[in-house]
Amino acid sequence: MLRFEYTGRGLMTLWFVIFAVPISFGVGMLASGYSTAGALIVGSLCFAFLAQIHGFIARGLNSERTPHGRVWHNRHTLNGAPIQNITWVLVFAAGIGVMIGLWMISWLAAVGGVVAVLILTIAGSSYVENLRQQNGLGDRRELADTRGWRFRRKDTALASRLKAAHGKAALRAIPFGVVAGEIDDLPFTSFDTEFPSIVSTRPGTERTRRTMWMVHLPVALPEIEVVVGTHPDGSPRQTGIFDKIPGRFWDDVPLPFDGNQLRAVTDDLAYGNALLTPQVRRVTEQYQLDKWRIVGRDLMWASERPGNTAPLAAAALADGAQHLVALARALPSSVVEQYGTTPKTGVPFRTPTRAGGRDRP
DSSP states (O other): OOOOOEETTTHHHHHHHHHHHHHHHHHHHHHHTSOHHHHHHHHHHHHHHHHHHHHHHHHHHSEEEETTEEEEOOOOEETTEEHHHHHHHHHHHHHHHHHHHHHHHOHHHHHHHHHHHHHHHHHHHHHHHHHHHHTTOHHHHHHHHHHTOEEEEEOSHHHHHHHHHHOGGGGGSOOEEEEEEEETTEEEEEEEEEEEOSOOOSTTOOEEEEEEEEEEEEEEEEEEEEEESOOTTSSSSOOSGGGGSTTOEEOOSOOOBTTBOEEEEESOHHHHHHHSOHHHHHHHHHTTOOEEEEEEEEEEEEEEEETTSOOOOHHHHHHHHHHHHHHHHHSOHHHHHHHOBOOSSOOTTSOOSSTTSOOOO
């Protein structure tokens, strides 16, 4: 027995199907002269059209316009799914009806129908997803124009660059809303990515939005990660697997940060001790940089929140870049000189200004 659970006005989708199916089939019968195959084809196309109306209404119910763009709250769900997401299920079902009708006419036409439906479904879903991601990012373009920075709607090359820091999963999280420029003569790149949420505690929350900042250093440094938080055993030293790895460094000096402690990990004990100077600690605490890392020439910091919230405002995006640049400037020059090597990657959206692979600091 079918069982439906809904929140808010989620039952609207069920009522839509109950009314739209006979209406579409009736239109198909009249338009095709009561031909079964024609009724399936025309009726399914009519149903697909009505499904778009459903999607438009669902979009209005599950989101609100704000000064920073459209915010999705997803309070109206059916069986745990936001009702606007069910629109594509309805369109796909209509496509199945078209294919059955075509099969009744000719198997070759049915094969062509299958290919057409798949292409249209993928293209339509990608188009809608792109519109959703770009919504509310107009202030970033204005910020870039005002400050002489650069803006890109989307950039797939950055995904390959992030693979070193976040693994293969980064290749599926294409950066969008990209802003790149220079602050205090240091190049930076900031952008958003989205990925499926592992744990969801509210209906309809399916994605996590990560806003990331990267400051591109003039040299590449050994990898290090600095995290503000308490170790599982409550002490400043990790007692798990990392202690078994020779040379693995955990910071022993706690830094008050909302009641937590600063910890860092790298493969070189001397490098870790030398890099985390009191000034670096102060900047980390001052700007609440709760997690930052260095991978090659990229100093990175990220902030995460539910994907159905409004994008980070352009002013806050610029502030984040400014804070990370301050951290880059706080890195001890002696460490940069001793451990720095020629970068293997360039600065995104900018041609190197000097021969030898290094950019001006």
